[in-house]
Amino acid sequence: MKRKILAFVMCMVLTTSALTACGSKNNDNPAPKTDTIVQPDKDSNSDKSSDNNDSKDSSDSNSKTEEENQIGQGVNGDIPSPSYTYEDIVNGPVGLCPGPHQKRGYSVSQWVNITNEWRSNMQSEVAKIEKHLTDDATDEEIDHFFNQLLYIVGSDYPAIEEINRFGYVIFKKDMKDPFTDEKVNENKQVNVEIVLDASGSMAKQINGQTMMNIAKNSITEVLKHLPKNAKVGLRVFGHKGNNTDSGKTESCSANELIHPIETLNTSAISKALSSVEATGWTSIADSIKNGGEDLSKFKEEGAVNILYIVTDGIETCGGDPIEAAQTLKNSGTNVVLGIIGFNVNATQDAVLKKIAEAGGGHYAIANNAGTLTSELYKITEATNNTYNWEPLTQVNLNLLTSWHNSCLFYNKMAFSGSESDEHSALSDAVRYAENEKIISYGVYKKLQAKIEERRDKIKQILGEEYAKREAESKKYLDEIKSRKGEQIALFTTTSRVNPHSDYYVSATGIGGNIEDSKKDGDKLNADKEESMKNDKK
Template sequence: MGRCMTGGYYMRKARGLLIALLSIALVACQNDEAQQNPEAPEEQDTPAEEPESDGTSDDVAEEDSNQEDIVTLVEQMNLDAPPETVQEVINQEVGSLNGINLHHLDRDESHKLLIEEYGDFPRLPEEPTEEELDAYFTYLYSLVKNSFPDPKDVLDFLTFELSGTPEADPRYSFKENYNIEVILDASGSMAAYAGEETRMELAKREITSFLSSVPEEANVSLRVYGHEGTGSDEDKEKSCSVIEEVYERSSYDEAEFANALDRFEPAGWTPVAGALESAKESFEGLDGEENTNLIYLVSDGIETCDGDPVAVAKSFAESNISPIINVIGFNADADAQRQLQEVAKEANGMFSNVNNADELKEEFNHSDEVLKRWEQWKRDADKEITRDSIDSSKAITKFYNQWSSASTNLNLNLGRALDYLENEEIITYDHKMALRDRQRELEPITSGIRNDLRDELKEAQKEGLDSMRQKLEERYPDEE
């Protein structure tokens, strides 16, 4: 396609030159005629008609303006340039496609989604400069980029994995009673599809699987919010105020739990702060000295009911309830991920963002293993549970797998996006190859670095959790 377009360009140039020569000849003839008829009245000037575009200087000027627009427009959009360091990859947020893995969707669906998000962004000129290609790639990258795990997340995961061991934080030491609550977002956005099922359908199934497998001695509960009203402004007050413990704290009963799940569907707004406040009130009397209180908050969106979930999480964590609050973002966008991460941070819990049922199941599986150790501890309290009874390298393996998945998804998304744009004749084959070169420049830090990161974590692990924490905080400081 590129060669055909280039050939057309030179044909237009030649045609323009011919027209110019004919115009000169015509003017010369008119001058001769005027000299031969000096008495002829002068004709009034009339506005000249705009010539049709013929691909000559006017078209070139318009094309030059379009070239400048791409660079200027990207600068005005204040987009982050593609990362050049590992730290920039870690700090990277999801793109405007919300980190959706295009290759997990039907080709027609993912094609449509990309083209819609691309919008009316200017096309590349036929022979773009390096600056124009860089700007174009920055825009494309801003659409398809996804988040990467932070090596410091290994510390949170490892802290939780050490529950009940001599190395554990006091909050994670085993107590006589174990209380588990899942707080589930039932706002309207949970009706969105994640593959062939809605987020709500996937969440209900995996929550059921998790709670049905906990020890009989453990108490479980399910709290939902956003399930009343609609997402309209008129229903906001109603939707934000209704937060319900649909399965009250008790041992797990399969039939009763199934009935509880049937009582709600995704509907309205997102009162994350209100849900945490409601949970805090229900845990009154369950002192952390005698109870291990584990809470999972599963949400796909940001607070929309004017509350401050970060402040509530901090207050909850500092109470004598001493909860372990782990937060799971379900296809959460960049703003929601930032807020949910802060909630987990203030609550001294773990945060993870999942995109499908398998990833959600994996997050709950970590608790399954801890609960099995608690059950063992309950049955044989004299038996010491040592660090050797768990695989502390699991945290590093999880990080490695998450990084690998993120880098694979990023590369596949970029590749598919470039193919689609070429198929739509938005870019040429030559454009695609030039942009593909820029994609390859990213691979050493998005893909190739994962083995180095894993080895670095393993080396830090040998020196113990405290030393590991210090090293990672020095190596990967939080973004200011």
């Protein structure tokens, strides 16, 4: 995870649902249903995938709908192998049907309903695997089958936040970011353009909300935290035509700046957003090109120009987004590129990551309302440039220590046991595959060994990363104690998992603070009591 403010500026480098309604990646809702992605009717799209690793749409796309171009071969396509580094674990794609996580608030009947629905969805996806394996299967074939299982049930591993989100100070004497050593500037002008995918698949639903509405709500939430002098514009694509071949030309031509880049006007942006509907095709290349041109008009010395694209799929309009990203990077316009893959699958994730890398930008995957808002908050972190100077006192030090300790605690709570949910899901999936004769018993045993190995690796890697965070926090707090009395600007915690933070994000994607967390808890208890009443009936 990248550091914020100037680190973000200088270094910025879904899973979709299956055709059946698989449980989504977010299992934080205490309702008795799993978080389900519901497919839109008629012309709307299904899940997005690709039958190759190229960023362009395929050459035979003239006879396909946008949906078909995105789906490709799905679970039977070329699926990337997992990488066991901390960054790849927490930033990796999530399965179509990740295993559910049992919350304390669930009643017995709720949990039974959740697991039964998940198991049904998982089994329907495993049954789609075309190549069956016998005892003479090669190691390569077994590895690929394991990748297919991860494509279906892989978990969403939470990142352990960097300590800059715990809270920190900037010393006036230094005027540099304490974690990157980059120079910082007060009151720099920030220009932002957010680009929203309005292709047909954004009409899919997660927990009763369309992905389009989730994205709109997340953008509106993030705007509340931007500085008043920021200039913000909004571009959308795919909002005209339709997602069939007959509407492709009109849809691919629809790449429009619907709100100009001007001094932040939250109500005007929200109004412009309200009329956008999920409709057609995906034009990422034009979004990068047009967005870069929009921002290149702002040439103030020291200004920060940020282009952030939210998309749930890959290019289907024939453009080359990698080339567009490279052109943007080499244009000298000093535009920072960010791409969020919203509910993308493993194949799309790999393609979008390459686009961001080509532009020297930042890429992140977001699988639900909460993680989408959390990722978009990076824009507000990058624009935070108003400093209130005061002496570093013992009160400040105590406050920072309290923030760091609570953030460490809530981060540990967020990732603890996450590998166990995936282990159970993979075990269920491989057991089903063996029962249905999709694999032999010999292959089953080899896959089960790989499942055990993966769980142990991930548990170790996450534990080691958390230990690093503890050490980094202690070192940082010890270092600043010796500078008591110097002029500092105090930056409060921007943690997404700590309910004491103004940047706390609940499962719904709405920000808040400790009071919002208490409300979530009260609702959970109320739901639990209601469920217990129903169980007794």
